[in-house]
Amino acid sequence: MLRRLTAAAALLAAALTATPAAAADTPLRDLAEARGIYLGTAVTAGKLTGGYADVAGAQFGSVTPGNEMKWGSVEPTRGAYDWAGADRVVAFAEAHGQQVRGHTLVWHSQLPSWVSDGTWTADQLRTVMTDHIAAEAGRYKGRVDHWDVVNEPLNEDGTLRQSVFGATLGESYIADAFRAARAADPAAKLYLNDYSTDAIGAKSDGMYNLVKRLLAQGVPVDGVGFQAHLILGQVPASLEANLRRFADLGVDVAITELDIRMPLPATAEKLDRQKADYAAVLRACLAVTRCAGVTVWGFTDSDSWIPDFFPGEGAATPYDENLNPKPAHAGIAGTLAPVTPPAPGVCSVTYAVSSQWTGGFTAQVTLRNTGTAALAGWTVRWTQPAGQRVTQAWNATVTQTGAEVTATPLPYNTTLPPGGTVSFGFNGAWTGTNPPPAALTCT
Missing domain, CATH: 2.60.40.290 (Immunoglobulin-like)
Incomplete structure (x- = not known):
């Protein structure tokens, strides 16, 4: 699998990163905060040292543990917890004045085998799930700003995924999870999160209708996360309208896992297209009042999941593998740059x-x-x-x-x-x- 840019592509990326001095000198997190949103990144706890930590702390106002808060990581054996990785990410965020997006309390993937392979009655599984939520959300009470309470609950056609939770408990597991999370941490914003819901279509319609049903039941859904794992040149034209229709339901929206992959090797043309695509996603968020922020799913290509899952593709993040900003970084900075309004009457x-x-x-x-x-x-x-x-x-x-x-x-x-x-x-x-x-x- 191709995990590294060629030397020529790396030089090309460096050559295309020129930004105006003001934008280059102002951290991305400060530009975002001035525009009323956060700009975050997923991080890997074991890499939070040296230059990686310096960029993560200086440039981003929110961090999401890439894997350290998933069920299989924190509770590999029932009732036996390993908080080391999650604690490290939360401590890093607190030391750098950052928000934390907790990811994720309930997901069909990266479950410990004792959950995924268990034979459960509905009552047993509900208790297992709510106990886990109480333990994890309770441990970080007051320290996590947003929780992805339920991750990827839907099939591509917008119907309920038949995971161990969906198959055993039906849609009710989602409401139960949110209520348990609210009880464990009343101050945190609670999100539903999924992929391929960025454009208006069958899956996003399914999510929209699910959120409406949950709200009608009084379920404490505060926000909806749109993962936005996008392909070069394919930012959905309906992204802004889609975010807005969810916001009109009375919930916050956020881009939670943004990356934009391309066929390798990277070229000037591809990197310039990626710059425009990142800018387009940021503009969509800025245009919707209830868009809370944008999180990139790893800020450097050395920490990206893309090459392992899409062989021959990569270069999906705003920084190259040597922590040099790519044109996408300039696209983000330029879009977030402050706009001075004209004087009236001119x-x-x-x-x-x-x-x-x-x-x-x-x-x-x-x-x-x-x-x-x-x-x-x-x-x-x-x-x-x-x-x-x-x-x-x-x-x-x-x-x-x-x-x-x-x-x-x-x-x-x-x-x-x-x-x-x-x-x-x-x-x-x-x-x-x-x-x-x-x-x-x-x-």
Whole structure:
């Protein structure tokens, strides 16, 4: 299996990491915090020394134990616990002022054989599961900010996975697990977490409906985690809309295990595409108010799971195997970089419907800098007067809450020179009538 970049690719990666001085000098965790989210990483406890520890502590505001909190690691024999690895990660986080994402209390994989191979009645397995949750979540009470309480509960079609838990207890095990976690640590945020739910589709629909059912039962689900193990050039177009529909249920959302793999060897073109993909995921999170943060699943290629599971693929993280930042690092930093809003009264905005059909329309908005200095960032706001909904946008990030719409720039059109203009467009849906907004404001 290919686990290392070639020397040529490593040099290529180093050559493409140039970032503006301010972004390069500011830790990623500080950039993220200033934008109201956390940026985290999975870590391996045994590697938390030297340069690995230095980067993990300086650049990330949250850490997730990659394996050290999984059931098979902490309770290999019933009632006999090994907390060494988990304790080390939590202590590291506390020493570096970081949050901790606990991963994971209940998962069908990496179980000790005494659980996975046991013959259980429903009552017996429920007791085994809730006892384990009480022991682990209780040990770290007040020290873990977010728990992945149940991990990967669904099949690809959105139905319940028939794990030892699903087959023995049905869907009720999920509610039982969350209630046990809340009892063990009332302050922690409790998450459902799964993969291949990043885009709107059968599996994410299954998760959406599951969360609705759990909330209707009063189950304490605080958030939904989207693993986002992505393939180069395949960031889902519906990622932002998908995050938003879950947030609209009243829960937080988070990208919990982000990596973006590519066929090896890495090339300039691939690394540049990866940079854009990382930026796109960060933008999706920033566009959704209840997106709590983004966690990369290992920050360095030397600590990535990808080559072991996808032979011939790799280079999936923001740092190379020598702890040098790759272009993806610059993509993250640039997306998180602070945006200075323009002074009021120095911009004007126009709105026009360019085409309309039954149930749909296309509109274009043009912003002009009417001041004498460049605008370093801009925001356009308007109210849809007749219930219209924005369904797709280009050249801007357009978000809608109720009737209120907000448009913000993309990295390439953030700065607008004096007298300059920028246009963006969107498709919308309407019923009845489609009048234009009474007014659009720009700042």
